[in-house]
Amino acid sequence: MKEIKIESTLYIYQDLDELPKEGILLMQKAFEARKNAYAPYSSFYVGAALLLDNGEIITGNNQENASYPSGLCAERTAIYYAGSQYPNAKILRIAISAGSKNNQTSKPIPPCGACRQAIAEYEIKQNAPIEIYFMGETGKIAKSNSLENLLPLVFDKSVL
Ligand code: THU
Numbered sequence: 401m402k403e404i405k406i407e408s409t410l411y412i413y414q415d416l417d418e419l420p421k422e423g424i425l426l427m428q429k430a431f432e433a434r435k436n437a438y439a440p441y442s443s444f445y446v447g448a449a450l451l452l453d454n455g456e457i458i459t460g461n462n463q464e465n466a467s468y469p470s471g472l473c474a475e476r477t478a479i480y481y482a483g484s485q486y487p488n489a490k491i492l493r494i495a496i497s498a499g500s501k502n503n504q505t506s507k508p509i510p511p512c513g514a515c516r517q518a519i520a521e522y523e524i525k526q527n528a529p530i531e532i533y534f535m536g537e538t539g540k541i542a543k544s545n546s547l548e549n550l551l552p553l554v555f556d557k558s559v560l
Pocket of ligand 1: 439442444445446461462463464471472473474475510511512515
């Protein structure tokens with residue numbers, strides 16, 4: 401038997417002021433996108449903003465449905481739009497902000513597992529890391545230099 405240890409590195413910024421400039425701009429776009437989330441069932445509002453290597457910024461937010469599983473997270477709303485409109489562009493970074501009507505979100509809120517899988521697909525497709533910044537409504541911001549840190553042992557096309 402052999403034990404394998406898996407390590408991930410994240411960077412934690414105290415607040416928006418501490419973020420590098422490119423992170424602040426994108427996080428502000430995620431804040432704006434969050435305002436248009438359609439989340440009448442969970443009251444949990446998420447905004448995502450993606451910067452592409454052609455300079456375009458794509459935003460998305462969660463879209464819920466009375467048939468709950470038919471809804472979609474903010475990150476996938478944004479990334480699938482980017483993939484459909486700009487199939488050849490690379491995604492440089494993603495900023496995500498999540499807030500709730502029920503309580504103040506003041507710690508970094510990471511993307512769900514399904515969104516990590518979706519982001520991984522594009523990171524592998526473009527063969528270049530995607531930086532990910534995530535936070536609540538206020539407070540600290542977490543940054544990962546690549547999706548790999550958030551989804552070790554990824555399921556990818558190499559096994560198909
Ligand atoms: N949600 C996102 O938009 N992104 C995530 O990564 C986690 C969850 C949404 C889905 C649902 O509309 C609400 O947040 C509560 O789960």
